[in-house]
Amino acid sequence: MLQPSWYALLERLDPLFAAMMRVGGHPLLVGGAVRDLLLGLTPTDIDIEVYGVDGQTLAAALAPFGRVNVVGRSFGVLKMRLDEYEVDVALPSRRHPLPDEETGALPDYDPSLTPREALARRDFTINALALTPSGDLIDYFGGRADLEARVLRHTSEAFGDDPLRVLRAMQFAARFAMRLAPETAALCRTLLSQAAGLPPDRIWREWQKWALLGVFPSAGLRALDESGWLALYPELAALQGCPQHPRYHPEGDVWTHTLHVCDAAVRIADRDALDGHERLTLIVAALCHDLGKPPTTVIDDDGIPRSIGHSEAGVSLTQTFLVRIGAPHWIERRVTPLVREHLAHLNVQPTPRVVRRLAHRLAPATLQQWERLVEADASGRPPCPPDRPAAAFLAVAEAEGAAMSRPAPLVRGRDLIAAGVAPGPRLGALLRRAYEAQLDGVFSTAEEGVTWVLQTDEV
Incomplete structure (x- = not known):
């Protein structure tokens, strides 16, 4: 049973649908918009697939609605804006188009394809859903049931056409608190050898969505592990099984701690309504903050794990990891000082001098960003309650005008x-x-x- 919000969106799209049908097309609302509607979310990007009409005819039918941008040489994708929505109108294809592909590499579009054939080319069953203009749900592959069960399942063997879909699984799992179906995890493992050919910018796009859109980034990291692709990131894989002091880390090994810290970072980012750059900085720093523990951890004579110097050791590992995921340089410049200084509050009083010097060492990251990371770290140790052990440092920094940047030189x-x-x-x-x-x-x-x-x- 469709909710009223579904019909509200379909009513907004009705003039487009009518124009497409007048020239013989059979439009369907497809993909993420349908998934989001089922989840009670408001779609911002609209994908419409049109059957039974060629691209040029379709472009002419849509021209009265405003500027139509044609992607590729075959009129396969038409981009336009309708009110607040970015709308992609596409012909069905035998190979689902990859995001931001080179113009000449776009797939061959085939208006004669049936909806079942075209939807089978989509990555996951939750993205292979469609709505007719009248509001009927098309669900050939059990996507609605998978969505309700929070299971990511590949739609068909065409999933292997693009190995990047494994990283898409990671960010979808983080966004919707999902897990991989066993058969999908097995298929992902067979694609591991193809990962080396993925362009860094495409890799980063998925990690960026993991950080920016993820509600439970831990679920994405677990999916990455289940897929076998955690092996691509030895800096992360080494966290598994790395022991910690049980008094301070009752939650378990460094991997488990990192998952909790990433989730805590999201809660902090939501609480503080962080913008994209701030959110990325915090969550990537949360992911990387303890990368230095595996190479520095030793067991002392009392059988207690110690990780002396892990903050400093984590800097080079963070740099290497960020290169692996294609992160832009500005991320590395901000995250590495946060990693290096994430224990700077321990056994130190927050005097103005200490805080000024810390703000200087953190630049271009800020002491405010650092305090959030320290909070996430301290809050990622269940059953210990959340904590803000560096709040006093931030208060002094704010009084010193050093919370948002290092102190400006007085003498010029x-x-x-x-x-x-x-x-x-x-x-x-x-x-x-x-x-x-x-x-x-x-x-x-x-x-x-x-x-x-x-x-x-x-x-």
Whole structure:
């Protein structure tokens, strides 16, 4: 039984459907929009598949609705906007188009295909659903039952046409709290050898969705493990079975801890209404924060695991991992200092000097981002309750104006030049000394800083 919201969307699309049918087409709302409607979510991207008509005729029928962009050479996909919706209108194909494929690599479209043949080419049964313009649900492959059971099941053997679909499984599992069907996990394992040919930008797109859209990123990581593709990321695979101090980590090994930390990071991101960049930074940092534990963990004489130096050891492993997933450079620049400093609050009082120096070391990440990571780390240890052990550091940082960036230098080059220091290497050295002194709280104004520099300069 369709919900009223379904009909509301179909009513919005009715003029498009009518135009397509007037030229002999048989349109269906397909894919993610139908899945989202079944989940009670509001679709933003609309995919319509049209049978029984060629692309040029279809383009002409849609022209009165505004600008229509043709993708490829065969009029196989028509992109347009209808009110707040981005709409893709496509002809059925014998090979489902890959996201952002090169124009010349688009598949051959075949308007004579039946809906069952075309929908069988889609990745998962939950994405092989369709709605008719009158609101009838088409579900040839049991997608609705799989959605209700939270099972990701491949639609057909055509799943193997694109090995990236394994990483799509990861991000779908994270978004909808799903698990892989055993037969789909087995099929994914057969595609492992093809992973090396995937372009980094496509790999990153799926990891990005895992972080940005995932509600339970732990479910995505479990799906990655079930698929066998965790082996592609040895930095993550090494977390499995790596022991931790049972007093501080009653939840288990580092892998289990990391799953909980990632989920905690999502809760924090939702609470603080983080934008895309902030959310990515936090959740990727949560994933990477303990990568240094496996190579540094030793068992002491009392049988207790110790991971001394794991924060520093995690920096290079984080860099390597981020290259593997195709992450942009700005992510690496922010995440690595967060990983390196994620224990900086331990056994230290949050004095202004300590906080200023920490903000400086974290740049271009911020102390606010760091405090969220520390909270996620402390909150990923069930049954221990959530905690914010670095909240006092953030309060001092806010008072010092250092929560969102490292402190700006009080003494500038122009100040020293005006005081008689000539431009050149000596000027740069004095500015560096002045900034270090500022971080230590030696002075608090530009005037005091210039005076300090002139008094302590050894000519």
